[in-house]
Amino acid sequence: MSYIARPAMDIPVIETPRLTLRGHRLDDFSDCVAMWADPIVTRHIGGKPFSEEDTWARFLRYAGHWLLLGFGYWAIEEKETGSFIGELGFADYKREIEPSLKGVPELGWALATSAHGKGYATEAVRAVLTWGEAHLTSACTVCIIHPENLASIRVAEKCGYKESQRTTYKGHATIIFHR
Numbered sequence: 001m002s003y004i005a006r007p008a009m010d011i012p013v014i015e016t017p018r019l020t021l022r023g024h025r026l027d028d029f030s031d032c033v034a035m036w037a038d039p040i041v042t043r044h045i046g047g048k049p050f051s052e053e054d055t056w057a058r059f060l061r062y063a064g065h066w067l068l069l070g071f072g073y074w075a076i077e078e079k080e081t082g083s084f085i086g087e088l089g090f091a092d093y094k095r096e097i098e099p100s101l102k103g104v105p106e107l108g109w110a111l112a113t114s115a116h117g118k119g120y121a122t123e124a125v126r127a128v129l130t131w132g133e134a135h136l137t138s139a140c141t142v143c144i145i146h147p148e149n150l151a152s153i154r155v156a157e158k159c160g161y162k163e164s165q166r167t168t169y170k171g172h173a174t175i176i177f178h179r
Helices: 026-036 052-069 120-135 150-158
Strands: 019-022 073-078 084-091 106-111 142-145 162-169 172-178
Touching: 019 120, 026 052, 026 084, 026 106, 052 084, 073 120, 084 120, 106 120, 120 150, 142 150
Parallel strands: 106 142
Antiparallel strands: 019 073, 073 084, 084 106, 142 172, 162 172
16 A cells, blocks of 8 residues: 655744754654664653554654644754654643643653753753744643653753652653643
């Protein structure tokens, strides 16, 4: 079976000194599958690697957010190499979590292992927060982070997020951060 390439919807492109944040393209899918299959990437996000099927559902949710809500996830591309190195953005996943996060944009990010430790997450998060301040109707955003994910906690704190509550989500300890 072959697919007809469709033009991408108008997802804003954000440039930082080292990164281009852009809408996902179909040719990003294999890189997404590799990233989400990496146990290092997923150890604090669900605790186990994602299948190709799970990654496809995630990939489609990104496009759906942009189409229906006017915000969503960007692919992160390293300017120097043009390589896909991760993804981040805002979502409303309608999570069954207490306290409820429904209606509050939730910021999330994941980077390929090869991009860890280079400051890319902080650079990208700051850029999308600036975009969010100009385009989101909510004055508040949240993120949820596993308590052992110290690298993501540092990124969140550097970007102005404060711990607001410890809770569980799908049986895993998690921290809710507000900004």
